[in-house]
Amino acid sequence: MGAKGTIEHATLACHRCGRETRHELAYAGRLLVVTTCLTCGTSIERDVRRRYLQDLRQRMLSKPGRMARRLRRHPVGFTGSLPRTAARKPWRLLDEVRLVWSAAADARRRHSDDGGRDR
């Protein structure tokens, strides 16, 4: 199974198709990692490894505050969902890491292919 991170779909304009098409966007935490036009397959992969690690640290530091805020607003719902969310968290993080490293490899490969053509 390939790394996916958090997947969203939306209609955005595609340079290659020249019109608005359905796109798939893969996120790791706060970072957009891969975008793909589902009509023509054009994709953008980003190498965000360093920024991902910085972002992960910030997210971990702000997590207690965010949890406290949710607990204040929805004590019952939050407490009820906590065991399931906590159990899933390591797997979600692992999935994010795999997505970030796999996109970085694709971005490097694409960059070196483009460089080869330029030379």
Added chain:
Amino acid sequence: MISAVAERRTRRGSAGRSRRVPPAAGVVLASGAGTRVGAEMNKVYLPLAGRRLVSWSLDAFARVPDIGVLLLVTRPQDKDLVDWVLDREVDAPVEVVYGGETRQESELRALRWLSSRIDEGSVDTVLIHDAARPLVSPALIAGVLHEAREHGGAIPALPAGDLVAVDEAGALTGAEPASIVRAQTPQGFRAGPLLEVYERAARDDFVGTDTASVMERFSELPVRWVRGEQQNFKITYPHDLVVAEQVLAAADYRT
């Protein structure tokens, strides 16, 4: 007639503020983008730097002290997403109105929702903003509001120095297009004339390209332009999301 409305009150209220002038209303349009193409997900609800796109605009408006009423115009099918965004990401009180098939119809519904407050003078100016421009700053919103109150109408825009004039055959004419600017949002107008003009446009079946074009067609109210912001661009291509994310990260996630 507004098909359905919901009002949400959260922690930060505007009650208790003493004001010399009535508050202005900020209208954030989030109903148009996907409707035209029948899309399954409206791009204004995409994540951007840890929050949904639309919540960046709502937050910017909420940080302008003179904005006393904040409206989100959305699609009925986005209701669950809207509830989630307002609950998790927006602290300010936001009133939710369902939009129409077109941008102009959505604006009209928002204005009708505000009409009693406009008539009684408790809303003096309305600023209409496209939620697909998430990096609008509170300073720009305040600037547009100030100019709209001063002159009647105001739009933010950037000089378009990269345009060239062509003739009908498509050949360059060499003439420089004079005084052309690229319009942005929010576009602000005195509330009374704005409501009147939108009702008239609806009666005459006139459809403009943006708020200012409808005002120009039916009103003599002067519309001034204020200098827009480079970062207040519209999310159109996937790459725009990457740029917006980097702008926000560089600004420590503040607009």
